[in-house]
Amino acid sequence: MKRKIYFSVVILFLSLFIMGTSCNNNTSPDKEYIKIGLLLPQTGDLGGDDQYMGNAARLAASEINDVGGLLDKEIKLIFKDTGTDSAKAATAATKVISEDHVIAIIGGDASSEALAIAPVAISNNVVQIAVGATSPEYTNLDDNNYCWRTPPSDAFQGKALAKYLKPKYSTAGIIYIDNSYGKGLKNAFKTAFGLDKILIEVAFPENPGTGFSYKLVIDSVLATNPDMVFVIAYYKSGASIINTLITENHTTDNWYGSEALKNNDFLTEAGNSANGLNGVAPLISAGKSANFFRTNFINIYGEQTFDALWGGYTYDAMALLGLAIKKAGEYTPNAIKNALSEISNPPGDTIYAGEWEKAFNILDNGGEINYQGASGDIDFDQNGDVTDTRYEIWEIQNEEFVHVEDIK
């Protein structure tokens, strides 16, 4: 009898031991991820965007992971520096696809980066959502629906700004960065403002280096005496231009900056030289998604790197990919690209940022959703461009951006 009891106890302990180790094996270190490339500039003229834009994408990914991830997997973002350089961006895209086997790419930031990434993505059947690219060139890519973007095309920004400025000014001069972004916005603005009213347009190079002087560029433009000057630049080059303008005893009166200048890094670099500068940027709605994004981001990353505009675009890009994967029920690029419009365009139940569980439940039950993003309404057209084209005029007062007026 005692032998039977002892034997039973041994068996029981052995069973518990086996079950224990079996339970441990269920949380394997080789858990699968859904890998998504995050290609943003850590260096170059837009260096630092990887912080507030990259963190926005990480925020969205972590929110989705917190509700169980996608298809029993966690989202993993693979970051690579694009350097505000098209060659580096293309190399980064090639690496994340060939080495990390990402199924989608969030990025680039600059239009030149996005346009360099696009052919790599297209040829490898990988979905790309650009988060800073505004060049009209991106619209016309022969991309088989692999290329999307969350910011609106500059075709609209140029028109909106020109429409606003035409009653105020008879002539204009343009200073623009010599890349697809600068040229695209410049051309859109010129066409809408009137070719014969543009007295001069002067290009400066992309990534010119710290020693480059903008004085000759400014002198050339001001020599023609235009009524206003439109500066199309990224924040570093834009700050250098404005600082040079003030150093040379000119003023920012009647100077307008493009949307790329509307960020905190520009304010930091330009300082009080930028006071009085006006500009244009896409209008960010102050709705539920925007508020949620703002609150969560600041809670985790702090207010210093929060950016409602560019951060919002990147947050929405990650959100869209997550919802598309959930809708498709698989994470192949082909399925994702087919689902992107379905989860962002009407009809469907309105889903705001953070309502991931609600969205997943609807989708699991075969319903439709319509995501309203932190950056805006996010409805895509047939080219993968957003259709929300509202803009604002801003002004810098006391080193802060102040909303002046909505334009369209």
Added chain:
Amino acid sequence: MILFISVFIINSVFAQTDTTNHYIDLFDMDLEQLSNIKITTATKTSEKISEAPSIIRVITQKEIREYGYKTVGEALSQVPSFSVINDHLSPNVGVRGINGGMRAWSKIIKVMIDGQPVSFRPSTANFLGRDFIPVNLIERIEVVTGPGSALYGANAFLGVVNIITKKGEDINGGSILAEVDLINNNLGGEASLVVGKKIKNVDFMFGLSDANINSSGLQVPNSSPYYSIFHGEKSKNDISRPKTFYGKLVFDNKQLGTLTLNGNYQCLDSYGEFQDWGVLTGENRYSIYNSFIKTQLDKNFSSNLSGSVFFAYSKGGPNNNDHLDYGSPDYWLKREFGYSGIDAGIEIKHRVNKKVNLTYGIDYTNDNENLQTLWTVDKLTGGRTLSGQEFGDTIFSNLGLYLQTKYNPSSEIGLIAGLRYDNHNIYGNVINYRIGSVFQLPDNRYFKLLYGTSFKAPAAEQLFTSNLIAGGVYGNPNLNPEKAQTVEVLFSVINKKNIAGVVNAFYSIIDDKVEIGQVVGHSAPINATCINSYGIEGELHWKVNKFSGYSNISYQHTEKDKDNLTKEEQRVSLTPELILSNHINYSIPSYHLVFALSHKYIGKCKASEINIIYKGDIYYLDAYNILNFNVSTVNLKFIDKKETIFSAKINNLFDTDYTMPGFRGIDIPSLGRSYCLKIVQMF
């Protein structure tokens, strides 16, 4: 059709005489006779090569015809120490290790036609392709290697090239040329007409040519830093349509003297698929015209005193179809610029006594430069927008005074001293001088010891211009002239009937060499560095029975005088250290045939500074050998006892793939094997 009608009309007007004697005489000359050809470029006086106080090489019409040179640039590439980069738009000549660099197009030499400078003045470039002068008008090309500013002033920096044209009397009728070329499987061709005659005391000649050359189908070489960007693409629509005219009228009058009227028109009209601002766009068209008309009166006052006075008018600028393209889908770049200028001067030649000859003169140049303004032109609407600073017009004027003394204490010794003062309204005063001695040695040999200074004037576009591309090069109004001091020694090793050889050495110091640097935060030409260059050149001519030929070798070592650079970094880019050239021809008079084979070895060459920066590492372009073959008829007469010349040429016989140094991310590919069939009918 017009050319053929012209031939018949002209042929019926003039008496028909045999025009081939002149060519046969040249072909039958032995080497000693050839070396005694009189040249004028070295001292502006007629003298033999053996007596001239310069390192001088003459390219005769014989050589041009035998080896089938189509352009002056091609002929110059055979001169020791001359290296030519062909970027498929215009030849870019470098001399003794120095090249003018990006878009220089042979600006470091002074090029003249019958003594008149012919550079394109806004940039001081010399266009030496088919757009320069009809090759059939050339009697000989006199090439002075080394300094020439003591006589010729600005830009006779590292060499002087003077095209001596034929007399109408020697042409005595004319010729019509038709040529078909096959380059990279693209057909092209050229047509040319030359007419000349002497009627009583009026000698006239003129020539014109028009070509259409297609060199499409080339790829950016894999040495290029930007190779990955252009990999797989080929040049397209790379068509060149050069046109040129030259005419000369000489009127001899015992009382008045000799009155010469001559003029030249050059039209460089070419697509530039390998130009740094618009690589492989298929729409980048560079179209420039350059012209002059000149009148000169020469008079002999006595047997010891002669003088001349001249006046010339020059003009040039872009043509209407000049269209610079970056490959932008939205716009192209329109340039507005140009120049018009006058040159005037007086020169006296005074034979003081049997031993002393003086040449002195004054010349004045006044150029009105309409400085470059750039416009972007919308491809859809044609609307244009100013794209940089407007500089307006600026006058470039120069007054030059020169004096040259030749002293021959004996028939074996010749001494020369020359001094020239130039005063320019922008870059100020420049003084240049030279001294030289020539010793006649036994057995027809000779020895020369020479020293001279020279300068390269800053061009209008180097001083005042907006950048052609964003972040590109602006003008620098404070740019100074580049200056050179050169010492040369030449020894005629052998000078006999069937073999002649010379060897010479040189050492040059070049100050204020212009490089692209930073001026207040933007790129601009600056006087950046001092360069030391030394080397050796040799040439051997020979003739054995029906075979003749020549070989030459040039070695140069050129480096920047900067202690903070490594040896590799000090070495100057763009020109090979070693060049070897061999030429042989074989004539069979009984069959009316001449065969010519030429071989060239180009040593390895350091890539351009800008490409090294782009690549992040110093790199070199490989050495290569290239072989050309030409066969032509001589003294073949079908029509009215007038010579008909058939020739066939194969360039790059073994289809050697080689690379030339380029700029801003790309190097220049070679043309593959190409073919040319030509027929010239004299009348």
